[in-house]
Amino acid sequence: xxxxxxxxxxxxxxxxAHPARIAILGELTKGVKCVSDLEExxxxxxxxxxxxxxxLRLAGLIDYFVDGRLRCYFLRNAMVPDLLxxxxxxxxxxxxxxxxxxxxxxxxxxxxxxx
Amino acid sequence: xxxxxxxxxxxxxxxxAHPARIAILGELTKGVKCVSDLEExxxxxxxxxxxxxxxLRLAGLIDYFVDGRLRCYFLRNAMVPDLLxxxxxxxxxxxxxxxxxxxxxxxxxxxxxxx
DNA sequence: TTCATATATTAGAATATGTGTATCTAAATA
DNA sequence: TATTTAGATACACATATTCTAATATATGAA
Numbered sequence: 001x002x003x004x005x006x007x008x009x010x011x012x013x014x015x016x017a018h019p020a021r022i023a024i025l026g027e028l029t030k031g032v033k034c035v036s037d038l039e040e041x042x043x044x045x046x047x048x049x050x051x052x053x054x055x056l057r058l059a060g061l062i063d064y065f066v067d068g069r070l071r072c073y074f075l076r077n078a079m080v081p082d083l084l085x086x087x088x089x090x091x092x093x094x095x096x097x098x099x100x101x102x103x104x105x106x107x108x109x110x111x112x113x114x115x
Numbered sequence: 116x117x118x119x120x121x122x123x124x125x126x127x128x129x130x131x132a133h134p135a136r137i138a139i140l141g142e143l144t145k146g147v148k149c150v151s152d153l154e155e156x157x158x159x160x161x162x163x164x165x166x167x168x169x170x171l172r173l174a175g176l177i178d179y180f181v182d183g184r185l186r187c188y189f190l191r192n193a194m195v196p197d198l199l200x201x202x203x204x205x206x207x208x209x210x211x212x213x214x215x216x217x218x219x220x221x222x223x224x225x226x227x228x229x230x
Numbered sequence: 231t232t233c234a235t236a237t238a239t240t241a242g243a244a245t246a247t248g249t250g251t252a253t254c255t256a257a258a259t260a
Numbered sequence: 261t262a263t264t265t266a267g268a269t270a271c272a273c274a275t276a277t278t279c280t281a282a283t284a285t286a287t288g289a290a
Binding site: 020052068069 | 244247248250251252256258259
Binding site for chain 1: 121122125126127129131132137141146149150166175178180181182185187189190191192193194197198201202203204206207209210212213215216218219220221222223224225226228
């Protein structure tokens with residue numbers, strides 16, 4: 001895992017961070033879906049869905065096979081289910097503040113500062 | 116966890132999906148840092164770092180306390196470490212395609228289609 | 231006080247992103 | 261062959277994001 005990979009994954013993160021694309025990926029996580037399946041539960045124009053699918057495919061997150069005039073999309077990237085899970089996971093509302101100090105008030109910088 | 120929460124988290128995801136902000140959050144995951152600590156290892160103008168910090172704080176991801184003229188930032192959101200971990204985690208290059216068909220080739224739609 | 235330091239804010243330009251309309255192609259079917 | 265259906269693509273426009281430069285503010289030190 002080098003830095004380039006991390007940069008690539010940040011690009012992927014940015015691509016995914018959109019409600020329609022999250023919804024699409026959520027469906028594809030459950031199984032193969034063709035575009036008209038997706039149209040049923042996304043309140044978006046067909047062309048718009050197609051555009052999102054195209055972007056996701058260019059990024060290598062999904063792919064499709066052809067069945068007659070259907071295009072059957074499926075998930076290709078293993079990071080996606082993990083990301084979707086985090087979006088649903090339960091978290092504490094806030095992490096505890098460092099002990100040294102109250103939040104957004106005065107405090108003492110803990111440990112050594114560099115330089 | 117309702118839909119509003121998911122939408123909020125997608126917003127957070129979008130905010131985080133930026134190299135500088137990932138770097139900042141990565142540092143804050145290790146501990147409290149003030150702005151000039153961050154300036155040392157981010158190759159960005161001070162004002163730009165300040166802008167990123169401000170955005171992250173408005174979203175509730177981080178907060179700070181004041182130590183003299185330092186602002187000491189720390190992590191406030193528990194989803195962040197999980198996200199950062201995913202960015203570093205090892206994944207198979209590609210998920211297996213559905214058995215029914217070769218990728219981006221002809222195949223048969225698996226199971227029942229709806230409608 | 232005055233100065234230096236640490237950080238924030240503002241404004242604007244450049245660029246990227248999202249979406250709609252219209253059009254296009256390929257496959258299935260009458 | 262002509263039509264319908266499933267889906268993709270092109271273009272235009274609005275909006276959002278990101279960065280730079282300049283300026284402002286607050287604190288501690290001289």
